[in-house]
Amino acid sequence: MGLKSKVLIIGGTGYLGKRLVKASLEQGHETYVLRRPEIGVDIEKIQMLLSFKKQGAHLVIGSFNDHRSLVEAVKQVDVVICAISGVHIRSHQILLQLKLVDAIKEAGNIKRFFPSEFGTDPARMADALEPGRVTFDDKMVVRKAIEGAGIPFTYVSANCFAGYMVGGLCQPGHILPSTDSVVFLGDGNKKSIFVDEDDIATYTIRMIDDPRTCNKTVYIRPSQNILSQREVVQIWEKLIGKQLEKTYLSEQDFLNIMKGQAYVEQVGLTHYYHVYYQGCLASFDIGEDEEEASTLYPDIKYTKVEDYLTQYL
Template identity: 40%
Template sequence: MAENKSKILLFGGSGYIGRHMVRASIKLGHPTYVYSRPHSDHSQVLNELQSFGAIIVKGQLDDHVKLVSALREVDVVISALAYPQVLDQINIIEAIKVAGNIKRFLPSDFGCEEDRIISVLPPFQAFLDKKKRVRRAIEEANIPYTYVSANCFGAYFVNYLLRPYEQNQEITVYGTGEAKAVLNYEEDIGIYTIKVATDPKACNRVVIFRPRTNMISQLELIALWEKKTGRSFSKIHVPEQELVTLSNTLPDPLNIPVSIIHSVFVKGVTTDFEIGGDDIEASVVYRDQLKFTTIEELLDIFLHDPPPKPALAAFE
């Protein structure tokens, strides 16, 4: 029943991954609020989310009074703000401290586990350092938190790596193509995030989405796609050094995506560390309640009921 459900407020709820979390929150029966700029560029998405049952709260991220007022209406706060707004979360933290009623805050992580990975290229490291700064501010303020490492957005990177909407016979491979990455379907990320946001076991812990069925290399992904489509692709390798050079020469923030590609698909940073004893690996802890879409199942979706083609401009 709705009255027994946590009220959830999302920042960045109209963004690429945020909208999946909003839909999941509503699907799981939570009264769901979306904090949005008064003149958002995503008005169509916001209207759609509102039609599903989301409550839209208009306000700016630097409007402290509005933030506090919105926070006092809810129990759980999830931020899915995009890269340029990472440090704006400090405003949310300050408002949470004043509101005094928030039971859990999930900052905008949802990618690599920034406190565990090392030796990434400087543009990506600078991005991760901003996320670390937010984490440390949360801890210093004694705000109950859950840090979610969702790894790679599966449909996005299937589109980016395989270009299934195109008829090209060539597929680009970064480095050797042998490093493994974790690809999780966006709808699953939404559902699991809402699950952990309201689970007492996940309070003040790191939750990592790393199902074994979703750990795959570029070469394995291409081979699986060839098997399912009956096609054969030529592999065009981009040497590691070329990615390193681009990360040093492209202007900010264009140097960040290429640095992420290098870290994830050449160095394998989403799979090269052990999950700690106090961490939660979501596919294990919730295996009796929820199930991750496997890579095979995700490719079947692209074959039979393809999701809308996302904009890939950030990684072009």
């Protein structure tokens, strides 16, 4: 087996980023984490970075406000993974990633770039509703820049993060499962795909040195986690030994509620709409030029929804 690639993780103190750092170290990669001066006196992030250092990671100083520092950071590694927060402010994430693309292009040494995606495949969301489509449009702008620069890439579509969706039984605004009641979005029967965040990181790091994933979109679709909201609720009911009181929110009522929310909330609710009313995540077959992670790496024992829900008992 050849040498493992050196990996730079940007956004390493974030929700997914910290898991990517852990997975990279566990899989034996020389791991670098960007330390941005902008974190200032955020003690929790500083302590997390120091904990990475204790585990063997290298901390590299770099700022999106300092192009040269980004170039120098990128030159130290073979692979860059961006996991900066997917905030719903158009001028923020898209500009940061475009700056990173410029740095990678100038450095000229990167053999794989993983941009900050990890959710719904934006290439399949051209007809998404406003204002939520802004996040998909932004990601496509970044993709165009990557491909225009000739940078080898992998786009990871990890579907629904279990912590946000499974814990709340797929209900917006909930991250803990109720033992009393649940609101079904529509009839609750549209299929979705749920993936434990640690598993997302494990699969992503495995892709780094795999030629099968180069210049492709890789979907994380564990077969036993392709479930409807109703099926998730049924699993929970079996675990707690009781039936929940069920109500139903029609498509039109959901859209009416969404329109009355602030912009940021509308963006998030638009995603719920496409997932749970339209079934956008599981309504297509993976193409010949795309890959599926659990098929590529059958040795990875992913967390099933039932096992994930047991932590809430």
